Amino acid sequence: MENEFFKNRLNITRRHFLSKSAVGLGSMALGSLLMPNLFSGEEENLAQLPLGLPHFAPKAKRIIYLFQNGAPSQLETFDYKPLLNKMAGEDLPESIRGGQRLTGMTANQTKFPLIGSYFGFKQYGQSGAWVSDMLPNMAKIVDELCIIKTMNTEAINHDPALTFIQTGAQVGNRPSMGAWMSYGLGSENKNLPAFCVLLSRGRGNGQGVYSKLWTNGFLDSTHQGVVFSSGEDPILYLKDIDGIDKDSRRRMLDKLSELNHLGFEASGDPEVQAKVQQYEMAYRMQTAVPELTDLSKEPDHIVKMYGPECLVPGTYAANVLLARKLSESGVRFVQLYHQGWDQHGNLPNEMPLQAEDVDRSSAALIMDLKQRGLLDETLVIWGGEFGRTNYCQGTFTKDNYGRDHHPRAYTIWMAGGGVKPGIVYGETDEFGYNVIKDPVHINDFHATVMHLMGLNHEQLTYKHLGRRYRLTDVAGKLVPGIIA
């Protein structure tokens, strides 16, 4: 029974293998046998290439996505625009805005007064990248980072933008990135979910997170993101209840699975199989999870590295540390969300609090993966769903202002797993409003991340409602400039 999960994966490849190895000789007939899809007119319902393995040698095996929910301002973090400080209070020229549609929050503003960063910037590292004074620890490891200043999206509000960057479409119910990775690459450690989600909340103005961001969409529900609890026990209800020992639990699961298989034979619903697998997974997690939360093998100075909050369950720092342990234990995709980056107002007071939450631990994660020899096989991504406007939302004063949503250009960084370290990719104009060189669209970002994981984004597909879907749908170009 413990091999169930694995065998199933082999079944898929074996079926695939058999379909390829048609036997026989004879001109056209033989040839057509070598091309299973040429005359059949019907596509296989499987992806083009075998599932569960990368299509080609991957640069990264795992992803840790440090999602900064609410959209941190690029102008106060990595995209240094001194012109905005010089022109503070002046109106954004219409030639720069170029008819950009605005959110309901600033669409009625009569003036768009430019405002520069309240925080200072300095250049760091060999790459000389500009980093805000708010992020001193990220600045220290800037030569490990691949900073992309030209991310751009189509959505101007949180929900569609979040949904877009997480699932490749602005409407809901498409599988999220993590679910696609789980579908395409399978899980590394059979005792933990392939896709885990960790949530935390900062002190700034927050935006919601919801399960459609980690949904399996139309994929099998085993690919859904598993949300960990923010309490002392990251996974609830894993302990056997009083009076039930391991053996009776095993017997119960075996019987239950027999019943479920009867159900499956009757209905043929693959979700029944998924359910059986999930029970098995939960059973194995009972052994695997206690090791995860065990800090006894970590040295004391890990606390200084990640910051003291890493021991307080539910904080960003604790989630980052847990993410490292999950990733180290073979979890394919760990998705963090840190809420509180939506600074429509009071930005100079709120952003430092948010930065304090994430700066030290995010940088520590990179260093920690590196010293364990894992950075070259783990891709770390840090960033939000869109950027923020270069003009002030609401009342404008020199030392207090806010910024609205901006889709045309924003900054994220990646590190490790096959991206070029120590580069700044792409350029924005002096106003920080438009991309002038090397744009990276959300679809391009997805295509590139998949490539780093050894997947061809055009070939990982799933047929649903009469057509095949991809994470990048019908778009997406690789960004070779960031691939090492």
Added chain:
Amino acid sequence: MNRFFKVCSYLLLVGNILLLFLFLFEEKVRIPVWISPFGRLHPALLHLPIGFSVILVIFLFFKKEFEPKSYTFFVKLILIITAVTSCITALMGFFLSKEGGYDAKLLQWHKWTGVGVSLFTYALTWFYEELSQKTRAMQLLSAGGLILFILAGHFGAAITHGENYVFEAFETKEKVPIFSQDSSMYRAAILPILEKKCMSCHNDQKVKGELNMSSIAKILKGGKHGVLWKAGDTLNSILLKRVYLPIEQKEHMPPKGKEQLTFDEIALLTAWIKEGADMKKAVKNYVPLSKARSLAFKISGGSRSEKVYSFSEISENTLAEVNTPFCVVTPLATGSPALEAEFFVSRKFDRKSLENLLKVQEQLVELSLAKMPVTDADINLIAKFPNLEKLNLNQTDITGATLDQLTQCRHLSSVALSGTKINKAQLQKLMALPALTEVFVWNTSLDSVAIQELTKKYPKVAIDAGYKANPNEILKLNPPILVNEDFILKKNMPVELKHTLKNVQIHYTLDGTDPDSTTQTIYNKPLAIDNYTRIKAMATKDGWRASGKVDYTFFKSSFSADTAILLSEPNERYKGKGAKNLIDLKKGPNDNHGDAAWLGYQNKDFVSLIEFKKPVPLTSVTVAYLQRIGSHIMPPASVEVWGGDNEADLKKLQRVIPAQPAKMEDKANLGINVPIQAGLYKVLKIVVKPLPKLPKWHNDKGKPGWFFVDEILFN
């Protein structure tokens, strides 16, 4: 014999149509595994058609020596055999080509000419009858066919042996400088880049842009636009400027269409110029932290791209056998024979599970045993994997005593030993491994001196010592954490605080003042609280900055009332669940006054009657209220408590006028404690007046305030 010819001609028809067909739909063809041996026979079989065609041509020239009948027969026989072997060879070649890994351009030519040969010889068998009479035409055609053969053969040979195979011996071989510590950085690392990527246009014969790079002197002279670089000045070095230009621009170097510099090569050129562009400085004289130095090592050591393995793929059955839920073995990628294995869940690990992997002894190239209870005795097992490249032993139980056994793994290039008990001497035994490029020794006994020594001795190996806490860096402590989940304390329930770090002092106050590191009340055991209390706390620890403050409000409930009724109705919008809210011991949230736990009053007194079944000895009554100044929710103007044995006989016990905030304050759950004369009470009446007018400093001064209540507590 006729039967033989007949079979052959059918075979030829079928074979050639198949060939054409495959050729046309080349992109869609997938070759099943069982065909590949046939494909691989191509290089052997191809000699047959070549041989037969040569015999055929020779035959044609000796027509006179034969009887006409036997001549015709022999030519036909040989022609047919040539055609059949050509066709089969071409088919096999096609299968072989699908395995990939060949120069695409050469392969394309070879395919076209190969198919050409097959079709050409096949056509000859068709027209043989007509042609056999015309000796001249036959000779010409055969000669033409032979040329086709030679071309096809040439391209094929170029694919396998390289383009210059035959004349290689005549070529003067460029001396590729061997990377060594003693040679100059320029010779060891910079010159090879220039030779490979620049010199095809900038040499003695071809001097584009008046730049000749064939000698150091000529390079230093520069070209039309001046000298190539300014030592130490990366921004004003023409060479770098050209390299960094976007590829679309005309001035970009190497020009579009030529082989471009790789990212590492660009980085190396930049670093080398930045570090002084010294033409003579030896590699060993660069400081260990030099970027140019580390890049030079990286480029010279790891220039190969995707690795090709010579060992064979294992069967799916074997793969299934070695896989368990706690040991996952997978190919590196689709179609790769190389495997990686990872172990999970330390409780399930034993030596046997590692032994099990010997079934894939040859194929295993990556092995992760991180956090598994691997001991020194297990190292000899690991050493049995001859092709191991990457080994992760982080946080295992090894002491390093048997580490030298790993020197058997000649391909080992990356070893992670972080968090183990190894020492310098043991590590040193590994360092000489020929393929080794990186070791990870964070959190081991190796100090910076030891690492420096090893780096000096083995410069090709990057030793990562990882993070070391900086004793001078003072971090801010995180605040104390409240253990209690409920803010209403029943009976003897204490207030409990904790901190996640050891040796932390928690300073606290109970009087509403802000604590700091000088506050003398230090938390050392759970606090017994006998009344409504606001606790403020912060933490200090040697070597850390003091934490921020936490602020919690606790309500004490010694006696639960049995019934509550409201004598005045709350506001329509904030009726909550009515009177029972007041005695259900459930607090309302401070960020949502619309919650059903709250009762709201404005312009109207709150009057409630509380009853106990039996008289209880009380000394105080606490009214729990909400403060959200922005939403006009204020402390009440006054609180009156009446008490007695029954409703008709109540005495006014106490009247309290709470202090009003003097400025904007944060939202909070607060309480007013009303001390009453100690005694036994059965019935109590509470009368609360909301604030009639918001204070002068408020944005909406003068408007009536709200009073929100969720609990009334008795002690």
